[in-house]
Amino acid sequence: MTLTDLMTILPLAVLVAWTTALLLVDLWIPKDRKGITALLAAFGLALTLGLSLARGQQPRQAFGGMVVVDGFAVFLDVIFLASGLASIALAHDYLKRMNIVRGEYYSLLLYAISGMMLMTYAYDLIIVFLALELLSIPLYILSGFVRLNLRSEEAALKYFLLGTFSSGLVLYGIALIFAATARTDLPGILAAVELAPANLTMFLVGGALLLVGFSFKGAIVPFHEWAPDVYQGAPSSVTAFMSVGAKAAGFAALMRVFVVAFPSLSTDLTPVLWGLAAVTMVFGNIVALAQTNLKRLLAYSSIAQSGYLMMAFVPYGQGIVLSDTIAAMLFFLVGYALTTLGAWAVVIAVEKAEGRGLELQDYAGLGRKYPLLGAAMTVFMLSFIGAPPTLGFWGKFYLFRTAVEGGFTSLALLGLVASIFSAYYYLRVVVMMFMRPGEPEARRDPWLVLTAGVSALAVVGFSLVPGSLLNLALQAVLKLL
Amino acid sequence: MIPIEYFVGLSIIMFVSGITGVLLRRNALVVFMSLELMFNAANLLFVTFAAYYQLLAGQLFVFFVMTVAAAEVAVGLALMVEIFKTKKSIDIDQMNSMKG
Numbered sequence: 001m002t003l004t005d006l007m008t009i010l011p012l013a014v015l016v017a018w019t020t021a022l023l024l025v026d027l028w029i030p031k032d033r034k035g036i037t038a039l040l041a042a043f044g045l046a047l048t049l050g051l052s053l054a055r056g057q058q059p060r061q062a063f064g065g066m067v068v069v070d071g072f073a074v075f076l077d078v079i080f081l082a083s084g085l086a087s088i089a090l091a092h093d094y095l096k097r098m099n100i101v102r103g104e105y106y107s108l109l110l111y112a113i114s115g116m117m118l119m120t121y122a123y124d125l126i127i128v129f130l131a132l133e134l135l136s137i138p139l140y141i142l143s144g145f146v147r148l149n150l151r152s153e154e155a156a157l158k159y160f161l162l163g164t165f166s167s168g169l170v171l172y173g174i175a176l177i178f179a180a181t182a183r184t185d186l187p188g189i190l191a192a193v194e195l196a197p198a199n200l201t202m203f204l205v206g207g208a209l210l211l212v213g214f215s216f217k218g219a220i221v222p223f224h225e226w227a228p229d230v231y232q233g234a235p236s237s238v239t240a241f242m243s244v245g246a247k248a249a250g251f252a253a254l255m256r257v258f259v260v261a262f263p264s265l266s267t268d269l270t271p272v273l274w275g276l277a278a279v280t281m282v283f284g285n286i287v288a289l290a291q292t293n294l295k296r297l298l299a300y301s302s303i304a305q306s307g308y309l310m311m312a313f314v315p316y317g318q319g320i321v322l323s324d325t326i327a328a329m330l331f332f333l334v335g336y337a338l339t340t341l342g343a344w345a346v347v348i349a350v351e352k353a354e355g356r357g358l359e360l361q362d363y364a365g366l367g368r369k370y371p372l373l374g375a376a377m378t379v380f381m382l383s384f385i386g387a388p389p390t391l392g393f394w395g396k397f398y399l400f401r402t403a404v405e406g407g408f409t410s411l412a413l414l415g416l417v418a419s420i421f422s423a424y425y426y427l428r429v430v431v432m433m434f435m436r437p438g439e440p441e442a443r444r445d446p447w448l449v450l451t452a453g454v455s456a457l458a459v460v461g462f463s464l465v466p467g468s469l470l471n472l473a474l475q476a477v478l479k480l481l
Numbered sequence: 482m483i484p485i486e487y488f489v490g491l492s493i494i495m496f497v498s499g500i501t502g503v504l505l506r507r508n509a510l511v512v513f514m515s516l517e518l519m520f521n522a523a524n525l526l527f528v529t530f531a532a533y534y535q536l537l538a539g540q541l542f543v544f545f546v547m548t549v550a551a552a553e554v555a556v557g558l559a560l561m562v563e564i565f566k567t568k569k570s571i572d573i574d575q576m577n578s579m580k581g
Contacts, residue, residue, distance in 0.1 A: 168519035
């Protein structure tokens with residue numbers, strides 16, 4: 001390890017050091033003043049964000065080629081860090097209300113973000129595995145953060161068991177790939193396979209296990225079983241962060257590993273990926289139709305959104321559309337992150353202690369009593385559907401366009417039909433808010449309102465200039481290949 | 482010298498019994514033991530091929546895996562103790578307070 005290595009991963013190093021220091025400092029912060037911890041955590045994230053943005057997009061390798069920091073990594077890091085900032089804003093008031101104010105919440109959140117950042121840097125399967133665990137273990141603890149609440153504990157145990165199961169699959173996949181190629185670094189694996197397919201069966205099974213393991217993380221059907229229960233049982237501020245961060249990190253790793261190391265598997269995998277994307281879109285949207293609990297509804301909606309994301313992944317073996325499709329995925333992720341965090345901000349504002357205030361009826365009259373919250377939620381629901389003028393529309397537009405360019409017109413059509421069906425349950429929320437009488441109580445916490453407001457403005461604002469955001473995404477992936 | 486196929490075969494048997502255990506057993510602790518079996522199956526594969534290819538990287542990987550597994554044990558057992566306190570059971574079939 002040299003100084004240059006450390007300088008290359010400076011943002012991550014600073015974040016880890018800051019988080020560890022925060023864990024210690026928090027011991028001296030009195031229990032009624034944990035706002036200071038939140039502030040310090042937010043400052044650490046902002047600092048890391050600044051450092052990440054300042055370093056530019058020139059790809060640089062470090063630690064003997066085990067990590068690479070490039071535009072792709074920086075773009076995703078910005079999403080993770082911004083989501084982290086937003087989820088601190090969501091958590092501050094929520095933790096007090098749920099009576100779970102404990103300082104380690106923020107440290108765990110920051111550790112999970114470090115894991116996600118490391119995941120985007122990973123250029124060696126060892127790092128992929130370590131990053132996966134670094135992001136997962138804090139999230140297991142966070143989902144069980146409401147101690148003595150059965151739902152939260154159940155959610156944590158389920159997440160833990162299935163998360164560890166998926167890590168076991170990923171690990172065995174890595175072991176098989178190492179056995180077949182004698183390499184763990186991504187370019188090395190590619191070279192080894194091109195030179196001589198040492199043991200093709202082992203290599204194929206290894207790649208398949210990696211795909212299944214990461215599908216668990218991204219909640220792809222049929223590996224989604226854990227998602228609804230975990231999303232419902234975990235504290236809402238954790239769910240909000242998890243549904244953005246963990247998912248984006250899973251897709252980032254999948255993209256990086258498969259594009260760099262496994263282009264040779266693309267012909268075998270294309271039908272499988274096609275099937276996964278199609279089943280996930282259809283299943284997520286159909287089951288969401290029957291949900292009345294907002295947390296579960298958003299959980300199934302997030303599964304459906306994974307299906308759209310998976311669509312970007314189907315044509316990954318085609319060199320011509322590759323940069324377009326990765327850029328479309330990054331663009332969609334920005335829209336998804338903003339929409340999800342905003343929608344959860346509204347859910348958290350309405351939620352009461354003991355898991356009440358989460359049913360659809362609890363939203364009756366919300367739009368009249370709190371016009372701003374109602375308007376923001378309407379924007380988020382429209383963005384989830386993919387209706388203009390929102391970022392969700394352009395996200396889906398670019399995804400479907402690259403799918404068609406890659407020759408998967410039927411998949412794009414399926415996505416379109418699924419989106420139209422999804423309008424039913426998203427619009428039901430809007431109808432409930434504006435057309436049914438009711439006297440809901442929502443929190444007027446400034447941070448919640450700020451998060452919802454900024455997200456709604458960004459979702460609408462960026463949709464007016466989608467080209468510039470897409471250009472950013474295209475520039476980010478330019479150096480990946 | 483023992484042929485390498487034996488090691489690979491043992492590793493596959495361990496991995497498959499681990500998966501079977503996760504899918505079929507209902508006690509969270511036994512499920513967790515099966516998960517550890519899966520991890521160790523991978524470890525066996527790493528050391529086998531580290532020796533076969535004369536590469537140190539494979540053995541290093543095992544150290545990382547063991548460290549991570551230890552961290553997971555800490556979190557997992559703590560979660561199980563907590564849930565046992567609330568529910569007096571760690572049967573995963575009874576983890577059904579959420580539906581839909």
